[in-house]
Amino acid sequence: MVKQMRTVYLDHAATTPIDPEVREAVARAMAECWGNPSSLHLFGRKARDLLDEARVTVAHALGCLDAEVFFTSGGTEANNMAIFGAARVAPPHQRHLITTAIEHHAVLHACQRLQQDGWEVTYLPVDSTGMVDPDDLRRALREDTWLVSVMHANNEIGTLQPIHEIAAICRERGVWLHCDAVQTFGLLDMNVEELGVDMLSVSAHKLYGPKGVGALYIRGGVKIAPLLVGGSQERELRAGTENVPGIAGFAKAVELSRTHHFAAWQQIWQLRERLRTRLQDLVPDIQVNGHVQQCHPGILSVTFDGVSAESLLIALDRHGVAASAGAACSAGSIEPSHVLLALGMGEERAMSTVRFSLGRGNTPDEVDFAAEVIEAEVARLRSKTTASGGRVYSPAEASPSR
Numbered sequence: 001m002v003k004q005m006r007t008v009y010l011d012h013a014a015t016t017p018i019d020p021e022v023r024e025a026v027a028r029a030m031a032e033c034w035g036n037p038s039s040l041h042l043f044g045r046k047a048r049d050l051l052d053e054a055r056v057t058v059a060h061a062l063g064c065l066d067a068e069v070f071f072t073s074g075g076t077e078a079n080n081m082a083i084f085g086a087a088r089v090a091p092p093h094q095r096h097l098i099t100t101a102i103e104h105h106a107v108l109h110a111c112q113r114l115q116q117d118g119w120e121v122t123y124l125p126v127d128s129t130g131m132v133d134p135d136d137l138r139r140a141l142r143e144d145t146w147l148v149s150v151m152h153a154n155n156e157i158g159t160l161q162p163i164h165e166i167a168a169i170c171r172e173r174g175v176w177l178h179c180d181a182v183q184t185f186g187l188l189d190m191n192v193e194e195l196g197v198d199m200l201s202v203s204a205h206k207l208y209g210p211k212g213v214g215a216l217y218i219r220g221g222v223k224i225a226p227l228l229v230g231g232s233q234e235r236e237l238r239a240g241t242e243n244v245p246g247i248a249g250f251a252k253a254v255e256l257s258r259t260h261h262f263a264a265w266q267q268i269w270q271l272r273e274r275l276r277t278r279l280q281d282l283v284p285d286i287q288v289n290g291h292v293q294q295c296h297p298g299i300l301s302v303t304f305d306g307v308s309a310e311s312l313l314i315a316l317d318r319h320g321v322a323a324s325a326g327a328a329c330s331a332g333s334i335e336p337s338h339v340l341l342a343l344g345m346g347e348e349r350a351m352s353t354v355r356f357s358l359g360r361g362n363t364p365d366e367v368d369f370a371a372e373v374i375e376a377e378v379a380r381l382r383s384k385t386t387a388s389g390g391r392v393y394s395p396a397e398a399s400p401s402r
Contacts, residue, residue: 167196
């Protein structure tokens, strides 16, 4: 009998495994609430009731009214809906937008599209830890600024931004603030009134829910244009028949996160710190990236000098350890991470950086196993580099022979 390889999943920032209770909620909705929620008959009303209950659950977690929650197909659509929706209602004399240099591509590419349409976009710099200086925002604001978009936690290095302070500055100047909170919703406390944001994007599959569903919070009184047109669903802001089973799963994931999030936060933080200290003890010439204290509890970005991140990831995968070189949406890209470059890191070191992201299913034993595998594989790859006269091997060359 072939022994099954041990697996350790350290890529929760890319997606989380679906919770069994969430899976049951999705299956139950598919079996019992399959009607169109826009239909007036019994079957439609049953689906509508489930949709309404889910909206209340998400709204309660966000600290807002249920009428301020709009379901989407995920974080990317929510980000696009906020940015393009706000841009389409902007007065002709206010076509300036501010964001940061380290946003997710769902925000950056939307801003770049607006630039092609004649908008001016200011990309705020960050310091070496990935933190935005609120004074930079204050200086960048202009009379024609319409929208500011700043993420809550960076998906590659985990740094948390000072959203409260940023929101206060925006409110002083009467400028809308959008926040991409996809990485933190369900893990950190998320009250939109306390944060002071006008729009906030969330996604289900980052909190043990299904893929293909998310939401955009829009503060009452903030009027944006729809991204999708057609029917009158989502109060005419998001046309298309709602994904009732996915939304039911999203709501269940939110409900579970509210029950367990503090214990989960502590557990994940302890595991992250365990992995960090183990790597710093075992592996020489590494650098941990991001802010030391103001950071996502589960994201650990590490630069391994002299090692190709892609080679290391392939080697780790052979041992059953799953991690990533950065954002999952950028997999296959040969370009260095825009986030790491924004920190002031050189291209070569950026290409030697791996993101480990832990979740509530991980254990101390898994962390220790992963650290030992990383130690061995980094040493092996560095020895190959030394033998080649300093040349960092390509993934194909660096892979161990079978």
